[in-house]
Structure formats: structure tokens, C-alpha cells
Amino acid sequence: MRRRSQRHQTGSVASERPKQRGKPSGTRYIVARTADLRPGESAKFLLPIRGTDEECFLINYRGQFHAYLNRCRHIPIAMDWIDNQFFAEEGRYLMCQTHNAYYEPDTGECIAGPAGTCGKYLYRVPLEIVDGVVYATPPDPDFAGDRDKWQP
Ligand code: FES
Secondary structure, three states: OOOOOOEEEOOOOEEEOOOOOOOOOOOEEEEEEHHHOOOOOEEEEEEEEOOEEEEEEEEEEOOEEEEEEOOOOOOOOOOOOOOOOOEEOOOOEEEOOOOOOEEOOOOOEEEEOOOOOOOOEOOEOOEEEEOOEEEEOOOOOOOOOOHHHOOO
16 A cells, blocks of 8 residues: 655755764765654755755655655665655555565665566665754765775
């Protein structure tokens, strides 16, 4: 059963350099506040990656925040045919609406879908949460590469 997730729109509205030790050294962007998304909700944002604003999405999955590039691992197109609809099965999975590939929300692993897609991972966007603010840092991507370059 598919459930339409409650959704929000947001954008990359501000950026700053990280000030804390041990944090990624790249510019990070404010993409949301934790209070903006309840469990089962998502929000899209743009992030500059390799000189291009790439569409990404932030999810609150069972109280934990994750972000991924909005690009299916079956065919490299956006997953939300209906704008900002990523969750399916009562918020248990993320789903690409084109051919119904299912992904684990917390790892981005494809667990069901078209041949050749299972076992691949969504491209993760690193997040930091400081004082209720969610920051995203552009990853150093290799879109043709394997999951190790995109997973923590
Ligand atoms: S493009 Fe996503 S499942 Fe085919």
C-alpha cells in the first residue's frame, strides 16, 4: 500500500564554513531545521555538486535524518514523479515511482525493483545537525562509482 508522505519544500538558503573540529572541511549548507520534518516526511533541496545545483532530498526516518541525491540507481532520473513523494509502505521504504525500486531509508540500499538495481545504494549526502539545524555538505561524487564513495 502506498501512502502519500507529508511533505515540505525547502532550499539551500544559507551556507557557512564549519567551525567545529573533526567536521568535514567543505562548505556546508543549511537545508532545514529538525523541527521542520516529522517522521515520515521529506524535503527537497539543491546542493552544489561538481559545479551544478543537484536536487537532493532530506528525510526523517523514525527520528533520524538522512539525505540522498534525488537520482534513482536504476536509471539516473529523479525518484519523485509526484513532487517530493519518496516514502512508500507507510513510511517504511523509499520508492522510485518510475519502476518502483524500493530503498531502505536509513542506508539507501535498493532491496527490490528492476533487475540490476538491487544491492545498489542511493548517493548519500553527508549531514550534520547542530542545535536543531540540519546542514548538508556536498559530497565528492563519482556518480558512476560504487557505494563506498557515497556511504559513511
Ligand atoms: S528509474 Fe527508478 S526504478 Fe526505474
